[in-house]
Amino acid sequence: MKNLLGLKPYLLRYKKNLWSGFLFIILTNLFAVIAPKYIGLAIDTMNRHFALSDVLRDTGLYFLLSLLSGFFLFLVRQNIIVASRHIEYDLKNDYYQHLQKLPRSFYNTTSTGDLISRGTNDLNAIREFLGPGIMYSLNTFFRLLFALIAMIAISPELTLFALLPAPLLSYSVYKIGSSMQKRSKSIQESYAGITNLVQENLSGIRVVKSYTRESFEINRFECLNKEYYRKNLSLGKLQALFFAFLTSMTALSLLPVIWVGGINVINGSMTVGGIAQFIVYVSMLSWPIISIGWVTSIVQRAASAQIRLNAIFNAKPDVAETENKGQKEESFKGKLSFRDVQFHYPGQEKNPILKKITFDIAAGSKVAIVGATGSGKTTLVNLIPRLYETVQGTILFDGHDIRSLPLKTLRELIGFVPQVNFLFSDTIARNINWGSRNEDADMVIEASKIAMLYGDVEEFPDGFETMLGEKGINLSGGQKQRACIARAIAWKPPLLILDDALSAVDTGTEARIFEALLQKLPETTILLISHRISTVKNCDRIIVLKEGSIVESGTHEELLQQKTLYAELYNQQLLEEEIFSLS
Numbered sequence: 388m389k390n391l392l393g394l395k396p397y398l399l400r401y402k403k404n405l406w407s408g409f410l411f412i413i414l415t416n417l418f419a420v421i422a423p424k425y426i427g428l429a430i431d432t433m434n435r436h437f438a439l440s441d442v443l444r445d446t447g448l449y450f451l452l453s454l455l456s457g458f459f460l461f462l463v464r465q466n467i468i469v470a471s472r473h474i475e476y477d478l479k480n481d482y483y484q485h486l487q488k489l490p491r492s493f494y495n496t497t498s499t500g501d502l503i504s505r506g507t508n509d510l511n512a513i514r515e516f517l518g519p520g521i522m523y524s525l526n527t528f529f530r531l532l533f534a535l536i537a538m539i540a541i542s543p544e545l546t547l548f549a550l551l552p553a554p555l556l557s558y559s560v561y562k563i564g565s566s567m568q569k570r571s572k573s574i575q576e577s578y579a580g581i582t583n584l585v586q587e588n589l590s591g592i593r594v595v596k597s598y599t600r601e602s603f604e605i606n607r608f609e610c611l612n613k614e615y616y617r618k619n620l621s622l623g624k625l626q627a628l629f630f631a632f633l634t635s636m637t638a639l640s641l642l643p644v645i646w647v648g649g650i651n652v653i654n655g656s657m658t659v660g661g662i663a664q665f666i667v668y669v670s671m672l673s674w675p676i677i678s679i680g681w682v683t684s685i686v687q688r689a690a691s692a693q694i695r696l697n698a699i700f701n702a703k704p705d706v707a708e709t710e711n712k713g714q715k716e717e718s719f720k721g722k723l724s725f726r727d728v729q730f731h732y733p734g735q736e737k738n739p740i741l742k743k744i745t746f747d748i749a750a751g752s753k754v755a756i757v758g759a760t761g762s763g764k765t766t767l768v769n770l771i772p773r774l775y776e777t778v779q780g781t782i783l784f785d786g787h788d789i790r791s792l793p794l795k796t797l798r799e800l801i802g803f804v805p806q807v808n809f810l811f812s813d814t815i816a817r818n819i820n821w822g823s824r825n826e827d828a829d830m831v832i833e834a835s836k837i838a839m840l841y842g843d844v845e846e847f848p849d850g851f852e853t854m855l856g857e858k859g860i861n862l863s864g865g866q867k868q869r870a871c872i873a874r875a876i877a878w879k880p881p882l883l884i885l886d887d888a889l890s891a892v893d894t895g896t897e898a899r900i901f902e903a904l905l906q907k908l909p910e911t912t913i914l915l916i917s918h919r920i921s922t923v924k925n926c927d928r929i930i931v932l933k934e935g936s937i938v939e940s941g942t943h944e945e946l947l948q949q950k951t952l953y954a955e956l957y958n959q960q961l962l963e964e965e966i967f968s969l970s
């Protein structure tokens with residue numbers, strides 16, 4: 388239960404609704420419990436002498452009180468259920484906002500399906516607790532309280548008989564409730580597994596199809612689905628037994644009431660109306676008693692959902708937002724310096740990826756990073772926008788330690804085109820505009836011209852308004868990459884990082900796009916990772932990485948003269964090109 392304390396701030400936010408709901412619950416139950424008194428009176432009137440006016444008065448009052456009880460019940464729902472919907476809305480927003488702030492390392496270890504399941508299934512369990520859970524708990528409490536007061540007023544002895552099965556009921560509710568909690572927790576975990584599998588399968592559906600692994604995937608789904616189905620059946624069976632048991636127990640509690648009450652009526656210590664009223668109360672108690680079990684399972688389900696949500700809410704962004712030091716964005720030029728930077732991935736101290744990296748890149752210069760696959764190029768550029776934190780050493784942007792800059796400011800200074808690109812299901816224009824802060828059509832055109840995408844888009848019937856399918860499925864690999872470059876340029880950032888961003892276009896196009904970038908963005912510092920010497924040779928400087936260390940650095944000509952690793956790469960690519968042209 389203590390896990391649910393995390394919901395306190397949300398409950399306080401809607402305390403007006405909740406307090407009103409609380410008041411209306413008292414009123415609805417008060418009227419509901421007073422109403423049966425007039426059934427008893429009507430029966431007793433009929434027993435003594437039949438006066439239609441008296442019967443009409445009593446039944447009229449019964450009807451009026453029931454109507455009032457119904458009206459206040461409506462207000463209860465309007466306040467408590469509505470508050471629960473507000474809280475659900477706030478929680479969903481907070482959950483999504485929190486997910487946006489979590490670091491990349493968090494997503495390395497958490498699956499998307501699991502996050503979706505927590506944001507839907509678990510949040511729904513919380514809402515059920517906040518709405519029906521709170522409402523039925525309070526309702527049960529006041530219904531029991533008022534009905535018991537009324538019953539004791541009629542006959543304390545009969546009340547005692549009516550409550551005989553109560554200890555057994557409470558104990559069974561507790562035992563079966565705990566078992567239900569275990570089963571629902573396990574169901575929630577299974578559901579998360581299914582969501583994850585479906586999410587992953589649909590994202591990779593093209594790979595599944597090209598490898599004709601549909602039946603393998605169907606089997607995997609069926610296995611998980613069967614497990615989920617079995618767990619649900621087992622919970623359903625328990626619930627069915629639980630409700631059947633409770634219903635028969637409450638029906639059973641009527642037997643001593645009729646037996647002892649009947650004797651009381653025969654010996655004249657009770658009226659027929661009195662026992663009729665009493666029986667109405669006993670039946671009135673059956674739903675609250677049954678709902679104890681239901682509410683117990685709602686609370687338990689919510690408690691385990693809250694544990695799962697807390698695990699996400701407690702995950703902290705590992706890059707602390709630092710205070711804005713008053714540095715204006717326009718004053719940044721794009722000078723970049725690495726000072727003795729060392730890095731290893733979290734928990735992999737024995738596997739250093741970057742070792743004592745030191746270099747300076749002047750503002751506006753174009754620098755390439757080359758090296759064999761796995762040499763640490765991507766890792767190096769990921770440190771600049773602080774997607775990962777350096778383990779040792781400092782990275783400076785225009786002389787400022789990047790850790791002293793607000794994260795938002797730092798990231799807005801960088802146009803980043805990662806190796807694996809991603810486009811949203813939206814128009815091409817909005818995809819290019821996405822990172823920008825305005826809806827400037829000229830800027831979209833300018834950026835797409837520099838990225839050499841403009842000609843392609845002009846050919847599309849809807850031009851920049853062409854809707855992209857999921858992840859830009861209706862664009863070619865090269866078009867997708869160029870759209871991502873256009874998006875990064877549209878920011879007009881002082882630093883542009885291209886991480887193998889043109890691998891899907893041919894060598895000639897890559898060189899032409901890079902030429903355009905050099906010409907059109909003379910003031911932008913460009914850090915380029917590419918395996919193609921034909922592209923990097925035009926850079927002001929080339930840094931060669933080997934196993935996480937800088938082994939060479941200089942212009943294309945300088946490096947060729949050194950006749951070491953870069954020259955080897957160059958000669959190898961020349962040879963490959965010659966073989967290709969001969970074939």
Ligand SMILES: Nc1ncnc2c1ncn2[C@@H]1O[C@H](COP(=O)(O)OP(=O)(O)OP(=O)(O)O)[C@@H](O)[C@H]1O
Nearest residue numbers: 495732740758759760761762763764765766767806
């Ligand atoms: N998230 C990660 N967790 C642990 N190790 C990682 C992670 N990402 C990369 N690595 C490891 O770090 C090393 C450097 O990877 P990196 O992606 O930086 O190389 P790269 O030079 O960019 O390679 P490529 O040219 O193939 O893109 C590799 O050995 C890789 O296995």
